[in-house]
Amino acid sequence: MNMPNLKFLLIGAAIASFVFSVTVLTGCSDSNDVAGGVTDIGNSVATGIVLDVAGTPVARARVVAYYDSWQQDGIEDSVETVTDAEGKFELNLDGNKAAVLFASAGDSSGFAKLVQPKISARSTEQQTVTIAQHKIYSGQIADRNTGIVRIVGSNATTKLDADGYFIFYDMPSGDITLTYSDTSASSDNGQLQSHLEFNTYGEKQIYVLPKMNFWEADTSWLTVSRMEYYSEKGHDGIIIAAPESEDWTPASSASAPASSDGAINLLLTMDGSESVYDNDTTPAAKVEYVEGVSGKAILLKPGQFISLDSLDPTGGNFTLSLWTKWNGTNGKHQILFSQRAYWSDSTSRFQWHFEHCTGWFTAMKSTPGDPYAIYFGDSSIVPVGKWSHLALISRNKKVSMYVNGEVMHFKDEKGDDYTEWKFVPNDLKRKVPFRVGGDEVSTETWNGAIDEVLIETVAHDANWVKEQYKKYTK
Structure with missing residues (x-):
């Protein structure tokens, strides 16, 4: 599996000072000590256990409660202790302050969830802190190129680069709170x-x-737009917490891809929720999942396809894209996307596929007499046995195909070079099935693994395609 493209790893020397430090502002070595000399009145007790990644209790692990929260600029104070022979610990905390629990032993460390303030009575918080090898966290904040990003419970900070990216090296695992602030911008509450x-x-x-x-x-x-990250299983090793609000009602893109204005933004991440059918339109008895470009991918068996029912994204501008590890030609037509019931002039709206007869990648529709097709390139344009990003974009009734971030060039009968060509899917009087990786013909299944299928009713530009390709390539 390819690793994500971390172009910002090149700035490592500039942010070497971000390496996590467990140096506290005011440390205490006894579990009965409370930072700042706070009395027992209004305190809470954090008790719990420290485990390694195998679930084994860790004796003599260092446990620190940092008084910190995302609203603060840094750690205010701390209190610490050491686990007993069974990996258990107890810490007296100031009940009026939020705290972050951190544990470490050797080269492993981890954060636990924030301990929220307890204003009144003394209470007990049961906590599990799992420690693991240090991690690298990176990301991007949309439409921002200034400001500071910090990991709560640490002194690690970094600035956004010109494209809004940030990265942290050598950080604890576990429950992470990341805070972003920008003194040059304002919100309803000030900064x-x-x-x-x-x-x-x-x-x-x-x-x-x-x-x-x-x-x-x-x-x-x-927040992020990819809602699979908010599920209990998360995605790509990450589970994101949603705001605790009745207004927060994210819908699965697979179950509700269309917005109120009819726009479609559908992402299939091959997490097991997709509908895989055999060509006789019965649910597939067995679906094969393999290692994908991100998480798992689907390797369709002959005669299978992913069904999206009567989804209709091709009425105007659209972008269809996916990642695939192609196994090459196999003497058969191979479908990437199809919108048809049967191949005839009355039920075929559109399809994008590898055409066996000509040996070219093609966008095609059926017309009375002969099919109408746009040919983008032969089998050599898509690598075999390697993960590749393919995109088909329709803008203003013209289509272009991209492979690994590069637009495909083709020539007309006069030898003139083009990167787009007029193509309008058939305007049908009935709805027809929209399918990924196959159609009603048992021999026309795509010959390779499929991952990260994205379907949108917008025409993205070349820069967007390049960024999608860079996401999962070195």
Whole structure:
């Protein structure tokens, strides 16, 4: 599997000072000590256990409660202790302050969820802190190129680069709160400040967050458009916490791809929620998942396809894209996307496929007499056995095909060079099935793994295509 493209790794020397430090502002070595001399009145007790990634208790692990939150500029104070022989710990905390629990042993460390303030009675918080090898976190904040990003519970900060990217090296795993602030911008509450809470799992070293934006209802929250990250299983080793608000009602893009104005923005990440059918329109008895460009991918068996029912994204401008590890030609037609019931002039609206007869990648529709097709290039334009990003974009009734971020060139009968050509899908009087990776013909299944299928009713530009390609390539 290809690793994400971390172009900003080149700025490592400039941010070498971001390496996590467990140096506290005011440290205490006894579990009964409370930073700042706070008395027992109004305190809370944080008790719990420290585990390694195998779930084994860690004895003599260092446990620190940092008084910190995303609204602050840094750590205010701290209190610490050491786990007993069974990996258990107890810390007296100032009940009026939020705290971040951190544990470390050797080269492993981890954060636990924020301990929220307890204003009144003494209470007990049961916590589990899992420690693991240090991680790299990177991401991008949309439409921003100034400001500071900080990991709460640490002194690690970094500035956004010119494209809004940031990166942290050598950081703890676990429950992470990332805060962003910009003194040059303002919000309803003064200085622009926002945060994102997420949890990492698995054994990956590098975690790449999806592009973040400000939640329109409350700019103190950073959110992402890819809703699979908010599920219990998360995506790509990351689970993102949603704002605790009745207004937060994210819908799965697979179940509700169309917005109120009819726009479509559908992403299939091959997480098991997609509908795979055999060519006789019965649900597939078995679906094969393989390692994808991000998480899992689907390797369709002959006769299978992914069904999107009567989804209709091709009535105007559109972008269809996916990642594939192609196994090459196999003597058959191979469908990437099809919108048809049967191949005839009355039920075929559009399809994008590899045409076996000509040996070219083609966008095609059926017309009375002969099919109408646009030919983009032969089999050599898509590498075999390597993950490749393919995109077909229709803008103002002209289509272009991109492979790994580059537009395909083709020539007309006079030898003139073009990158786009007039193409309008058939205007049918009935709805027909929209399918990925196959159609009603059992022999026309795409010969390769498929991942990260994106369907939108917008025509993206060449820069967007390049960025999509860079996401999962070195």
